[in-house]
Amino acid sequence: METGTVDFSKEGGVARITISNESRRNAISLRMWEKLRDALADANDDRNIQVVMLRGAGDKAFSAGADISEFQLVRSTPEQIATYEGVCMQVQRALEYLGKPAIAAIGGICYGGGLNLAMACDVRLAADTAAFCVPAAKLGIGYSLDEVLVLGTKIGRSAVADLLLSGLPLPAHEALLAGIVQRVWPASSFWERADAYIAAIAGNAPLSMAAIKRSIATMRTTVSDSERAEIARLVAACDASADFREGQEAFREKRRPRFTGR
Numbered sequence: 001m002e003t004g005t006v007d008f009s010k011e012g013g014v015a016r017i018t019i020s021n022e023s024r025r026n027a028i029s030l031r032m033w034e035k036l037r038d039a040l041a042d043a044n045d046d047r048n049i050q051v052v053m054l055r056g057a058g059d060k061a062f063s064a065g066a067d068i069s070e071f072q073l074v075r076s077t078p079e080q081i082a083t084y085e086g087v088c089m090q091v092q093r094a095l096e097y098l099g100k101p102a103i104a105a106i107g108g109i110c111y112g113g114g115l116n117l118a119m120a121c122d123v124r125l126a127a128d129t130a131a132f133c134v135p136a137a138k139l140g141i142g143y144s145l146d147e148v149l150v151l152g153t154k155i156g157r158s159a160v161a162d163l164l165l166s167g168l169p170l171p172a173h174e175a176l177l178a179g180i181v182q183r184v185w186p187a188s189s190f191w192e193r194a195d196a197y198i199a200a201i202a203g204n205a206p207l208s209m210a211a212i213k214r215s216i217a218t219m220r221t222t223v224s225d226s227e228r229a230e231i232a233r234l235v236a237a238c239d240a241s242a243d244f245r246e247g248q249e250a251f252r253e254k255r256r257p258r259f260t261g262r
Helices: 030-045 068-074 078-096 112-119 145-155 157-166 172-178 187-202 206-220 225-239 242-253
Strands: 005-011 014-020 051-056 061-063 102-106 109-111 123-127 131-133 183-185
Touching (some): 014 030, 014 187, 030 078, 051 112, 051 187, 061 102, 078 112, 078 145, 102 112, 102 187, 109 112, 112 131, 112 145, 123 172, 123 187, 145 157, 172 183, 225 242
Parallel strands (some): 014 051, 051 102, 102 123, 109 131, 123 183
Antiparallel strands (some): 005 014
16 A cells, blocks of 8 residues: 655745655655656746755655565566666656756655665755665665766765665765765754755746756766757856846845846
8 A cells, every 4th residue: 555645836936845655764656756757847847946845754754765665566577677767767867957956855864765866956955863875785776877877976986885885874974074965954953944045046047057957967978069069058048148137237236136037
């Protein structure tokens, strides 16, 4: 019986996607992976959304990873494994190529597939009570090349080796040193500070952020001429936009800019 779901809401230019399966520490079922994929597609298509926030329900877990209890039903044959991993990779690529920033707010444990999900985001914020782990080697689970590459381009070869080979958890302050997270705040004020950080990003120029994200996405591959040309077009669109002018005017007038994405 499936117990988890994915909650999706939009407010103030922010799409909030919540992994909700608290009885299993927000473990993600195949159906939940599909819902995550659909929610990201919705957020990407909505011009009113400037930033996407991912979190887990409650304060104890971002996500414990894939819902292993359903593996015998959905991940026991080569065909099922290919389908399952394909959906997971669709979610990770949707985050990587999302046309707006994706921020993971991590208030508790972040393990396995949950860590993969968080690492596909642009920035990870963590409470000082959070912990990070990839126990695949302890479960006999193989990590695909794409999954390793997502990790490797974010934190480097040795840090990936530490995570995958040891299967040991890292507390938040060590995860910060390893580059897994970018900000660590006390649990008592974490959600308030995370909301303020995300609101600040939501107030930035959408075209600028889209160009930055597209440039970052090319960092894990050799940049082709077509990619370089595409990024040049995105940057040129920023320079020619009304938002570019609005940003300068707001700076001069010492006020918050009112960006429109045009």
